[in-house]
Amino acid sequence: MDPDEYRATYAAEMERARARSTASGDGPADPAVPDLLAGLGDRNLPAIERQAALTELRRQSFVAIAFRPHRPAYLALLRELVDTEAPPLLDDALEALALERDEHAQQVLVDGLRDPDRAKVGPARALELLSQDVHADHYDILEELADRDDDPVVRRLALRSLAADGDAVGLFQRIVSDPAEDTEARTISAVALQSLDREAFTSVAWDIVGDEGDDDEVRATCLTALGVDPAVTGGEGRGEQVQALRDTTSTPSLAKAAERFIETSPAEEGDPA
Amino acid sequence: MTGTAERQAIALVDAVRADPSRRDELVPLLSERHPVHAGRSTAATARIRAWVLAACAEVGLPDEAVPFVREELESGIEAAPVAAAARAARSRPPLPDLEVLLLTAFASMRARDAPVSLASLRPGWPAPDATTALAELVATARWLGGRDDAPSLDRAAWSELDGSDLAPDVRRALGELLETVPEGHCCGAAPEAPTATTAPAVGIDLGARLEVVVEDHAGARHPLPDLLVGRPTAVAFFYTRCENPNKCSSTVTKLGHLQEELARRGADEVGLLLLTYDPAYDTPDRLSRYAEGRGLRLGGTARAGRAVQGHDRLDATLALQAGSAGGLVNRHAVELLLVDPRGTVAAAWSRTRWEPAEVADRLLALTPVPR
Numbered sequence: 001m002d003p004d005e006y007r008a009t010y011a012a013e014m015e016r017a018r019a020r021s022t023a024s025g026d027g028p029a030d031p032a033v034p035d036l037l038a039g040l041g042d043r044n045l046p047a048i049e050r051q052a053a054l055t056e057l058r059r060q061s062f063v064a065i066a067f068r069p070h071r072p073a074y075l076a077l078l079r080e081l082v083d084t085e086a087p088p089l090l091d092d093a094l095e096a097l098a099l100e101r102d103e104h105a106q107q108v109l110v111d112g113l114r115d116p117d118r119a120k121v122g123p124a125r126a127l128e129l130l131s132q133d134v135h136a137d138h139y140d141i142l143e144e145l146a147d148r149d150d151d152p153v154v155r156r157l158a159l160r161s162l163a164a165d166g167d168a169v170g171l172f173q174r175i176v177s178d179p180a181e182d183t184e185a186r187t188i189s190a191v192a193l194q195s196l197d198r199e200a201f202t203s204v205a206w207d208i209v210g211d212e213g214d215d216d217e218v219r220a221t222c223l224t225a226l227g228v229d230p231a232v233t234g235g236e237g238r239g240e241q242v243q244a245l246r247d248t249t250s251t252p253s254l255a256k257a258a259e260r261f262i263e264t265s266p267a268e269e270g271d272p273a
Numbered sequence: 274m275t276g277t278a279e280r281q282a283i284a285l286v287d288a289v290r291a292d293p294s295r296r297d298e299l300v301p302l303l304s305e306r307h308p309v310h311a312g313r314s315t316a317a318t319a320r321i322r323a324w325v326l327a328a329c330a331e332v333g334l335p336d337e338a339v340p341f342v343r344e345e346l347e348s349g350i351e352a353a354p355v356a357a358a359a360r361a362a363r364s365r366p367p368l369p370d371l372e373v374l375l376l377t378a379f380a381s382m383r384a385r386d387a388p389v390s391l392a393s394l395r396p397g398w399p400a401p402d403a404t405t406a407l408a409e410l411v412a413t414a415r416w417l418g419g420r421d422d423a424p425s426l427d428r429a430a431w432s433e434l435d436g437s438d439l440a441p442d443v444r445r446a447l448g449e450l451l452e453t454v455p456e457g458h459c460c461g462a463a464p465e466a467p468t469a470t471t472a473p474a475v476g477i478d479l480g481a482r483l484e485v486v487v488e489d490h491a492g493a494r495h496p497l498p499d500l501l502v503g504r505p506t507a508v509a510f511f512y513t514r515c516e517n518p519n520k521c522s523s524t525v526t527k528l529g530h531l532q533e534e535l536a537r538r539g540a541d542e543v544g545l546l547l548l549t550y551d552p553a554y555d556t557p558d559r560l561s562r563y564a565e566g567r568g569l570r571l572g573g574t575a576r577a578g579r580a581v582q583g584h585d586r587l588d589a590t591l592a593l594q595a596g597s598a599g600g601l602v603n604r605h606a607v608e609l610l611l612v613d614p615r616g617t618v619a620a621a622w623s624r625t626r627w628e629p630a631e632v633a634d635r636l637l638a639l640t641p642v643p644r
Contacts, residue, residue: 064384065438066438068383068384068386068438068439068440069437069438069439069440069441070440071386071387071440072386072387072388072405072440073388073440075387075388076388076398076399076400076403079388079398080398080399082398083397083398101316102316102387103314103316103317103319103320103353104396104398106314106316106317107317107395133314133315133316134514134601135314135315135316135516135598135601135603138314139312139598139599139600139601140312140599142599162599164514164554164599164600164601165599165600165601166551166553166554166599166600166601167553167599167600168599168600169553196553196554197553198556
């Protein structure tokens with residue numbers, strides 16, 4: 001390529017980037033923001049005033065262009081609060097940083113999950129905040145928590161976060177297939193399994209749907225998921241099976257899922273009208 | 274930071290800081306394949322890379338680390354490694370196209386700037402050495418402008434960057450920079466365009482019995498050699514969950530432009546193959562939607578696919594520049610291979626932009642196997 005053409009290519013890209021950055025209006029920053037930052041950072045102020053400053057700053061941060069000049073100072077202050085403050089200011093700062101997918105906040109949360117003595121928030125809260133970033137750094141801990149934690153809330157949060165992890169297919173298969181498992185854990189696992197491995201899900205799901213002794217809520221979730229997958233025809237006799245299910249179940253959610261499946265699935269030869 | 278790999282990395286960086294003649298030993302730490310990055314989040318691996326690049330800035334940037342610096346400035350979107358790359362660029366003679374790289378990085382980071390501390394791997398806050406990516410980019414521009422061995426800065430380009438959306442310290446630094454560039458000064462000699470690199474993949478025979486099966490965007494399965502042997506093929510790597518618009522989204526869009534360029538030249542028999550780093554997640558449906566949503570028309574000799582068998586083998590054979598945490602890619606380079614009709618990798622672009630017109634030239638120069 002001719003060097004002048006190369007330079008022109010970059011110049012054009014820079015121009016487009018500049019246009020994008022000012023497209024929403026290059027308006028002036030809110031003059032109150034520096035005062036709010038100063039207030040938030042002032043340890044001599046009552047905590048309630050500092051929290052109010054943080055709440056307003058978080059609101060202002062959504063006005064992206066106008067807030068942009070203050071963003072580095074804002075993030076630096078939030079990190080300082082995470083390292084030095086106590087709840088509730090600590091929690092608010094962690095949440096604000098987690099929404100920014102800030103690495104410092106993620107590391108603090110992961111450290112706390114690995115070593116409860118260093119935890120700044122409880123495991124459920126840590127998982128909730130880490131779930132803001134699918135690329136966050138805690139998949140090994142998630143599997144441990146999903147597999148063994150005694151707290152059902154923590155388990156469910158861990159399972160939801162693992163839904164992006166292709167290595168967790170085996171875990172989801174095991175949980176969704178086990179009638180002794182927590183119902184919500186099974187439904188979360190069913191949805192995750194369908195997203196990660198459609199074939200594995202379809203096989204397990206039909207077994208569950210056909211098991212009258214299994215949990216009806218889990219059966220309904222599986223049937224609903226099967227019904228929205230255009231690749232699922234069910235195979236011979238499935239339509240009849242689902243119609244029978246619709247006609248005999250006393251569980252409204254299961255009946256509804258069956259009805260929806262029948263409406264959306266292609267008719268099989270020999271299906272009753 | 275825990276783990277053997279991390280402790281070893283810390284020890285190595287400390288040793289190199291104490292003995293800068295060992296600077297070349299830092300380079301492997303920058304690769305996505307290094308164990309220090311395995312299992313780390315995207316943000317954590319960015320921080321590690323920034324820390325290593327900052328060490329390079331102290332001891333002198335090794336030659337083999339230059340592609341990593343170029344890559345961060347060209348396509349990086351995380352503040353810490355971009356800041357560190359800008360700083361590292363000041364530790365050796367200026368790169369020929371450094372000004373363009375700095376301006377490109379400034380555009381990328383304008384809406385993404387964040388505070389950065391490069392003094393340690395796990396900085397506490399407040400950090401006494403806190404800086405930002407934009408501040409480091411302007412500092413490097415100022416350094417560049419003061420060099421006798423570099424062209425004059427393009428005053429107009431830097432002047433246009435000013436705006437009320439910039440932090441006060443960045444605006445101040447820009448103003449100080451412009452005071453050092455006299456009015457009427459423009460660029461010196463235009464830089465050479467980037468071209469194919471000497472990536473490790475060059476020379477590798479993918480047409481041999483490499484047991485890799487690719488499922489394409491239509492759900493059809495093919496042994497990989499069947500997709501390559503018999504025609505020159507451009508093979509690009511990507512994944513649909515990439516969050517860096519300067520990488521995968523741009524790569525696929527440019528592949529569409531390459532397709533248009535080849536059609537314009539009447540090159541019907543050139544193959545285009547888009548392979549995912551994330552075969553567990555990137556199903557045929559996801560591959561199709563991603564590619565076609567970016568203007569790449571799939572069908573005929575243009576395919577998107579995932580290795581449903583042998584992905585690890587392909588990864589090892591090509592030494593793909595991608596790392597993972599759990600089942601997710603945590604970081605990857607821009608990678609484009611040109612494969613000749615025998616199935617051998619003839620050229621590669623790794624960690625650098627590629628332009629459709631030049632790639633088309635190189636593809637068409639690869640001689641097809643006589644029928």
